[in-house]
Amino acid sequence: MKKLKLTKYIWFENEKWKVEKILRPTKFDFYLLLSRKETGSIHEDDKTIPTTMILIDANNDTFYPDTEHVRNLLEQYNQINNDLQQRERKLRDELTHSWLKVLNFD
Secondary structure: OOHHHHHHEEOOEEEEEEEEEEOOOOOOOOOEEEEEEOOOOOOOOOOOOOOEEOOOOOOOOOOOEOOOHHHHHHHHHHHHHHHHHHHHHHHHHHHHHHHHHOOOOO
């Protein structure tokens, strides 16, 4: 059986997750049990930080290893997405202004 080599952390859905366990129910399938601490929230009763855990299908879900190269690519990808969102917001505002101008609400 081929040994899997994964990093301790992976990027899944643009978030960094810790690989807790690799599950192989059959020789063809494998799943990753991932965890991530929830930032910005704390349990009031015992002051612990909640942890989210998910199980992903490594054959069907897209994930990336946590390497410097991947982090740089994701940073570039996020920058491009932010720029596109800003452009879209600006165009939507201009269209709204044009529509309000037609209706004499300007």
